[in-house]
Amino acid sequence: TTVDPAGLLAIAVTVAREAADTARSMRAEGVSGVTTKSTDTDVVTAADRAVERQVVAALGALRPGDTVLGEEYGGTDGDARVRWVVDPIDGTVNYLYGLPQYAVSLAAEVDGVAVAAVVRNAATGDEWTATLGGGAFRGKKRLAASAQTDLAQALVATGFGYDAKRRAHQAEVLTRLITRVRDIRRFGAASLDLCLAAEGGVDAYFEKGLNPWDHAAGGLIAAEAGLVVGGLDGRPAGLDMLVAAPPAIFGPLADLLSEFDAAGGP
Ligand code: IPD
Known part of the structure; x- marks a missing residue:
């Protein structure tokens, strides 16, 4: 299996798009399964869990042997060179309120270094990607930081x-x-x-x-x-x-x- 950043990014994008579709369609049906985690304001929903399970299953099918670290279910065992780091719904409170600022976040690390990344706003479909040394993009547009100096x-x-x-x-x-x-x-x-x-x-x-x-x-x-x-x-x-x-x-x-x-x- 490849550890080439471009190959890992292609997989990340495919998996994140499917995950974002699930998050958005679950939101359209209303929020369910709301429980709290570390404190009373730290919420998790059925969608957080379902999306993470979907991402883990999809990665398991495409990249058997890699490990995954996820927000809801923690890490999987193994000593693979590639580890996927996933937040199934980042911005869960926005998701809860229907504010269009929640995302699927997925990174591939090789030997502990992030080499490919996708963040997809599940409400709007906006998508940002990057590979190590290959630049950052929103869709096809290459990104640059602000030129602010003050x-x-x-x-x-x-x-x-x-x-x-x-x-x-x-x-x-x-x-x-x-x-x-x-x-x-x-x-x-x-x-x-x-x-x-x-x-x-x-x-x-x-x-x-x-x-x-x-x-x-x-x-x-x-x-x-x-x-x-x-x-x-x-x-x-x-x-x-x-x-x-x-x-x-x-x-x-x-x-x-x-x-x-x-x-x-x-
Ligand atoms: C949270 C969001 C929030 C940040 C918190 C995170 P979650 O993630 O990213 O903006 O301020 O530190 O925990 O819980 O929505 O996945």
């Missing part, structure tokens, strides 16, 4: 975790950041936030406490569009913080977040 003029997207203590900390950071940037946006799906940043729809994005399925695909798409994607103080992008910003404002934004201790707290 943090004070930057439109910055962010998101919040579901834990109340963490949210309080995130709110404190925002209280300080809001006077230092053009404005803040909170759309409700990390993968789509990263795709927006990749096409210059916002200048930058940051969030603390993301899980791999939230940023594996969107992170590659943003990086391939020319954004710097990383953590604070030279750490890799991940759990404590992910910042995605054009090269000229990554440093200033990361420094401010570091000063506000955005990666600290709960």
Whole structure:
């Protein structure tokens, strides 16, 4: 089986399209099977579970032997070189309310490095893709980050975790950041936030406490569009913080977040 990024991307796109169709048609019939996970506001629906099962089954048929890490069912066992990282519905709260900002996010990692990624907005059909070294695209259009060089003029997207203590900390950071940037946006799906940043729809994005399925695909798409994607103080992008910003404002934004201790707290 191939570990070639283009081949993996073709599979990712096929699987994500079918998954997005399922999410959208289930939404048309109304939301069902709503339960909560880590907190009372962290919801999961029948569609999250059904879409993840569908993605795992489709990948299992096309790529037997690869492993999968999914938001709802966790990881499968094995020591394959290729691991698929899937968020069946990123933006579940938007899905719940019928806001057209929820997505299937699917990345293929080879030896732990994301090499192919697709994020498909299941409500609108908009689709972003990237391969490592091959650029980022929305449909056929090649993407480039915003040319913003001044943090004070930057439109910055962010998101919040579901834990109340963490949210309080995130709110404190925002209280300080809001006077230092053009404005803040909170759309409700990390993968789509990263795709927006990749096409210059916002200048930058940051969030603390993301899980791999939230940023594996969107992170590659943003990086391939020319954004710097990383953590604070030279750490890799991940759990404590992910910042995605054009090269000229990554440093200033990361420094401010570091000063506000955005990666600290709960
Ligand atoms: C959430 C969304 C949200 C972000 C949260 C994520 P989910 O994912 O991406 O925008 O702020 O950190 O957990 O739960 O909708 O898949």
